[in-house]
Amino acid sequence: MISQKLQDAYNQQINRELFSEYLYLSMAAYFNSAGLKGFENFFLVQVQEERAHAMKMYEFVNERGGRVYLKAIEAPKTDFKSALDVFEMAHDHEKLVTSLINALMDLAIKENDHAARIHLNWFVEEQVEEESSMETIVNKLKLINGEGHGLLMLDNELAQRVFTPPPAK
Numbered sequence: 001m002i003s004q005k006l007q008d009a010y011n012q013q014i015n016r017e018l019f020s021e022y023l024y025l026s027m028a029a030y031f032n033s034a035g036l037k038g039f040e041n042f043f044l045v046q047v048q049e050e051r052a053h054a055m056k057m058y059e060f061v062n063e064r065g066g067r068v069y070l071k072a073i074e075a076p077k078t079d080f081k082s083a084l085d086v087f088e089m090a091h092d093h094e095k096l097v098t099s100l101i102n103a104l105m106d107l108a109i110k111e112n113d114h115a116a117r118i119h120l121n122w123f124v125e126e127q128v129e130e131e132s133s134m135e136t137i138v139n140k141l142k143l144i145n146g147e148g149h150g151l152l153m154l155d156n157e158l159a160q161r162v163f164t165p166p167p168a169k
């Protein structure tokens with residue numbers, strides 16, 4: 001059985017993963033309106049990833065005899081200046097999520113919850129990938145000054161991204 005403290009923290013993190021989904025959907029909508037369908041696709045795949053993160057936590061809490069309580073999801077930002085602006089924001093957001101996952105892991109260790117610790121290992125590794133994928137695109141956008149032919153090439157590249165569901169366990 002999951003402890004009350006850890007259950008509360010998981011519920012908080014489910015809310016943050018759902019906020020991430022909402023934020024990235026807002027970024028996808030921005031790129032749609034800017035006519036950059038590849039960038040839109042990148043974020044639509046990210047939206048699916050964030051939902052999968054939330055569901056992985058939802059399943060864990062339930063499996064451990066806990067209860068999921070949903071809270072209000074904060075409104076995401078809707079105005080962005082440029083592709084670089086969006087990706088810098090997404091990169092900062094993933095750095096924040098990493099710190100939240102680390103805090104959740106700290107609590108699992110403090111509560112001596114080994115099952116939670118093992119469950120959270122996947123998220124710790126996933127965050128390395130999340131930060132790195134956002135940072136790679138920030139760097140590419142800086143190289144091409146966020147415009148012109150380079151921007152269209154990057155748009156074509158990001159159009160190829162497909163969603164791969166995370167393993168169930």
Ligand code: MG
Nearest residue numbers: 017020050053
């Ligand atoms: Mg996430």
